[in-house]
Amino acid sequence: MIKGEDYAHFWIDEGILHFVYKPNTIIDLAVAKAIVKDRLRFQNGLSYPILCDLRHLKSANKAAREFLAEKGCFNAVAVALVIDKDYLGTLIKAFINISNPSVPTREFTSVPEALSFLFDYK
Amino acid sequence: MYTANSQQRVKEILDFITEITLGNYTYTLPLRNTKDELEQIVLSLNTMLEEIDASVHQINNEQSKEVVENVVFNLDRNLQITSYSDNVSEILKYSKAELINKPIKLLTTEDTIIPYQFYELLKSPTERNLPFRVEFKHSNGFFWSGYGYLHHIISNGEKTYSLSVFKAVYYNERLKNSDKTNKLGTINYPSEYRSLLLHDQRALVRKLHQYVMNRLDRKLKRLPIISVEVGGSVSKIKTVFKRVYGETIYAFHLRKRLEKAYYLLIQDKIPINEIAEDCGFKSFSHFSRSFKKEYGVTPSQIRKS
DSSP: OOOGGGTEEEEEETTEEEEEEOTTEEEOHHHHHHHHHHHHHHHTTOOEEEEEEOTTEEEEOHHHHHHHHHGGGTTEEEEEEEOOHHHHHHHHHHIIIIIOOSSOEEEESSHHHHHHHHHTTO | OOOHHHHHHHHHHHHHHHHHHTTOOSOBOOOOSOOSHHHHHHHHHHHHHHHHHHHHHHHTTTTEEEEEEEEEEEEOTTSBEEEEOTHHHHHHOOOHHHHTTSBGGGTBOTTOOOOTTHHHHHHSTTSOOOOEEEEEEOTTSOEEEEEEEEEEEOOSSSOEEEEEEEEEEEEEHHHHHHHHHHHTTOOOOOSTTGGGGSHHHHHHHHHHHHHHHTTTTSOOOOHHHHHHHHOSOHHHHHHHHHHHHSSOHHHHHHHHHHHHHHHHHHHOOSOHHHHHHHTTOSSHHHHHHHHHHHHSSOHHHHHHO
16 A cells, blocks of 8 residues: 655645655656545645645656646645756656646745745635 | 766667657656766656657547557576567567576566565465566666566476566557558658647647646636637637547536546545535536436445445
8 A cells, every 4th residue: 555655744834735755756656646645635625835845756757747737736726846957847847838737836946935936825 | 077887877868769769659767866967867858758658649649549568478487487479579679598598587677576475376276366567677778667467377297487467558550551651752641630730739739628627616618718718719629629638628627527526535525515516516416416427326425435
């Protein structure tokens, strides 16, 4: 049984859901499903803006990206992705432009920038 | 500056690019445990390849069908290869000497667990033989992954096994035909779906998809209004959408809303009427009816189960 908590930490702080992937995580469809399931249970029906820290992420495949763009956005108001641009730049561009996340999604390279974007959605 | 290790990596990347150029979109290049420039390139290439694969089959979705590739290895009691199907050398590019009498473990990656406890399973033959994930190493270092079964072969002599691995791949009829015609010196472009090869048409479909997906919590407006908001005439958005997704905009929207509802029903504990509202259904009965039509059971039955 794959548990979402094995791949990411999440907590709520000042009305924003923080979501940090653990180092060297590779997301495939099964992992993506587990993560979204745990997040929805955790949120208990409420919607939050989400700060998603991907700086330690290793990779996410196409199936996982499509899943996260659709079902990964349930109960999310907006998503700010914090990335290391050199490493994940192409992957995130593909995610935002091709997989089309169903809520406003933007990429940032630092947490403060991301928080100021999410502040408008609180 | 370049170590032997990175030179080897560069060679792997160049081979990988050659494979893409030749139209093989079914491999991925495994990532190493660093985040240096070469790994950045590999990750970008893998992403690019997945997107090319998806868009190629979106453009030609009529002519491209999913087929199953199957490789078979016969193994002796120590799980060494005694014989194999003829497509192994074609898919994994190994020579006969590299395969015969070699342990199967040499071909698979560390993540692949050949169920040795299978010996245990054999003792209780009623136990179901479940497929497990198998990743093979291509001779150039790519991964070829699929799902496999390890069968115990019944015979009079020694215990033997057969490892059969399946992978779903896209097989492009049109590409194959155009290969044939190329030999005669003519190039036949896909005519019927040619419009989807145009960048702005693909952008329109993407925009429409996004428009629909952003509105899973409400009813869609009428087509003329959508066409104004997205840009493009009513007939154009209708045909283009149907060509790519195989159903009308409204049917797609309804299906996605029901999928969302189904997902929330099994994963979340929020009340069903809130889910109905969240998925853009005006009344609970309308929701329940549409849901039953799609899935054959009512939402409350799903909740109870």
